[in-house]
Amino acid sequence: MDTPYPGKTGKRGFMKKTIVLGGFLSIMIAGTAWCSVSPIHFDFESDTGGWAIPDWSLDQKDSVGKSVSISGDKFSSGASSLKLTCDFPGDYWASATVEYAKGLDLRGYKSISADVYLPKGVPDDLLAVKIIFTTNGLGQWIEMRDALPLKPGKWVTVKAPLEATPGGELEHWRCRSNERCIIAQLDKIIRVAIRIEYNVNSVHAGPPYKGDVYIDNVLIE
Numbered sequence: 001m002d003t004p005y006p007g008k009t010g011k012r013g014f015m016k017k018t019i020v021l022g023g024f025l026s027i028m029i030a031g032t033a034w035c036s037v038s039p040i041h042f043d044f045e046s047d048t049g050g051w052a053i054p055d056w057s058l059d060q061k062d063s064v065g066k067s068v069s070i071s072g073d074k075f076s077s078g079a080s081s082l083k084l085t086c087d088f089p090g091d092y093w094a095s096a097t098v099e100y101a102k103g104l105d106l107r108g109y110k111s112i113s114a115d116v117y118l119p120k121g122v123p124d125d126l127l128a129v130k131i132i133f134t135t136n137g138l139g140q141w142i143e144m145r146d147a148l149p150l151k152p153g154k155w156v157t158v159k160a161p162l163e164a165t166p167g168g169e170l171e172h173w174r175c176r177s178n179e180r181c182i183i184a185q186l187d188k189i190i191r192v193a194i195r196i197e198y199n200v201n202s203v204h205a206g207p208p209y210k211g212d213v214y215i216d217n218v219l220i221e
Contacts, residue, residue, distance in 0.1 A: 037107075039219060039220065039221040040104070040219070040221070041217075041218070041220075042082075042100070042217075042219075043216070043217060044070055044078075044080055044081050045070075045078045045079065046070070047070060048068055048069070048070060048082060049082075049100070050100050050102055051068065051082060051099065051215075051218075052068060052101075053065045053066075053067070053096075053098060053099070054097060054099040054193070061094075062093060062094045062095060063094070063095060063096070063097065064086050064088055064089070064094045064095070064096050064198075065084055065085070065086055065096035065196075066086060067085045068082060068083065068084050069085075071083035071212075071214065073212075073214070074117050074214040074216075075216050076115040076217050077216060081215060081216035082098065082214065083212050083213075083214055084098055084213045084214070084215060085212050086196065086209065086210070086211065086212070087208075087209075087210045088127075088198040088208060088209040089208055090198070090200060090207050090208040091200065091201075092200065092201060093197070093198065093199060093200060093201055095197045095198070096195070096213065097132075097193050097195045097196070098194050098215065099191055099192065099194075100191065100193075101191045103189065103190050104189040104220075105186070105187045106162055106186040106187070106220060107187050109163075109186070109220050109221060110161065110162055110163045110221060111159055111160065111161050111162055111163075111220070112131055112159070112160055112192070112218075112219070112220045113157055113159035113160075113217075113218070113219050114129075114131065114157070114158055114194055114215055114216075114219070115155050115215070115216045116129045116148075116150060116156055116194070116196075116214070116215055116216075117154070117155045117213070117215075118150040118151065118152050118153070118154075118213055119211060119212065121152060122150075122211065123152075123206050123207050123209065124151070124152055125149060126198055126199060126206045127149070127150045127196060127197065127213075128147035128149045128197050129147060129148050129150060129156075129194060129195065129196055129197070130143055130144045130147045130148070131143070131144050131158060131160050131192070131193070131194060131195075132144070132192075132193040133182060133185070133189055133192055133193075134190050134191035134193070135185040135188040135189055135190060141193075142174065142182050143173070143174050143195075144158075144160050144172065144173060145170075145171070145172055145173055147199075150196075150213075155216075160172055162182065162186065162220075164183065169181040169183060194215055194218070196213050
């Protein structure tokens, strides 16, 4: 009787195939567990979800956020949103920031987005929004390269990628290099911020705006 070739057929071959297949399945399961992330969603239905005006901004002249609260006046989903009350002077660049200052590991996530509403009657083409991260790996902000203009009386969605794109990270984020950009820092996020900017200066001034901006449906997925 011929003896089966070890590793091909027979009992020894079956055992070897089982070990190899078991190892392959373990790698697949481990990879799936890392890649299958649960969406992080802030819908502001019952509370602010940990979002607040950061303490570091309170003593800065160009930081003009005054308060945050839950409001049922405007919302893009559910029945309420986060209301950010601002006081833009109109004659110099200023911003109002809300921040989620809790550590996050965002490896495996693909994007972050938020809906923002500017009430009717607010000066058009002057206010815009950016998403910004702070990491403990760099100790500095990583912000979107371009701010998204806000449209009075309309909800707009600001969105930025958290994964590789054909144009590279520097197409979407302000970083010194890819090695010091967002993807390399996803496991070191310590703060996420949404910043409303009033893009004027002393030469090209605009009317003051003392009022509210609404934020809803912040989603990391």
